Amino acid sequence: MGRTVPAVTRALDVLELFLERPSLSAPEITESLGLPRTTVHELVTTLTDRAYLIPTPGQPTRYRLGMRLFQLGSVFAEQLDLAHEAREVAQRVAAHCDETVHVAVLDGADVVYIAKVDSTHPVRMVSAVGRRLPAHCTGVGKMLLSGLSPDALDARVPRDRDLPGMTPRSITSPTRLRARLERIREAGLSYDECESNEAVYCIAAPIYDNTGDMVAAMSISTPSLRWNDELRDEWSELIRRGAAELSQRLGHRPPAP
Template structure:
């Protein structure tokens, strides 16, 4: 590895203090020195340089306290402009698909439909047939229901205004708006969405949310699998993996909020609750 320059390392250490939780709005030189275990004289020089380069600024009403300045914002915007959701998503989806050998999708919401922007296929002979660029009714898919769950009630009502009955793709599809609202409320509580043969009579899906650097729910990731490979144990593992993948992609997009915990044990989905009862869970 190339030699690291200690002064540069320390300057970045100072900037990264503002990424800590709880996030400080401002820091003084003594606070920085204590946090990084550096001499105050060294911190004074580093902070002075960062102020001169407009990465930090002194507060007008508290000139001995420092906050992030405009250059940090400009760098963040420059980085965000280089991000491509589809490209980043394809890379993360490839790793998740390799871990489970099932089909992984990433989709965004467009009106009342989902639009698939990334996909990695399973290598199994029995697999879901789909394509990037395909559109489906959002209420029939796990990714779509996850994305709809992020909408305010008023916006959800506006998107479905004038629709008395939702279109069905299978006998399991939700067709009543009240039923959809109940399902979206359940998704918000548990943090993942299910598709129980609602878009394909032979397949199920589990989906997790993807957030961007603004904290917005911008996409969802799902793992789709044929019902012939569905068991309670398999479902738990796929639910864990989709949360891992969605969390990784959210962090790549600059999200710094709380991602859905991949290790949190979910209650069994409706179609496995009889199995769970028999196993004593």
């Protein structure tokens, strides 16, 4: 591997400051990075000349991100392949837990699996990319339903008729489903406790894109014979991390704490 170039590193450090603040002055950049004033002046001048930074209208001594970064970001966004990115992250999650990992998207009132990585165990969940299931019966589906507005949810899951069940533990009441979705929103995690398959438990987390919209969900699925409270806690953190990594790949920035 070649060595890093200090000047390029410093220029990128300057640009990354704008991830947290919409505009900055040269003194603020100097204070944040601990660089000499002359170095910051040269960096800002160069970035401005190349349209990576522009002076803030009405405040010429302050800077904000320029059009060149928008153009680069647009090219990156056009090249994103959700299924490809999902499979790469799912492979890492599966390597940690050695269970089946899915990524799914919402299509009407159903979920469709767009990526899957199998467990190496001889006893494992049987599923396939492209498979469609009722969203309200699955962990990924309930997670995705929880991200809908009330009107969008009503359009997919009417309040005036019962839902089809896949097992005796499936939620078939629209009222009960909405209560469950409220808890999922608060927890940021969703569970399928033998609701789509009588012998399978799942835990799911949300995936967001660069606009902040929930566009997919990732889950770990395991046969009930291997499920226990200790794994539930361990995999809750694992699936959160996996979903956050995939969201980051899609350009999502979590809100500042």
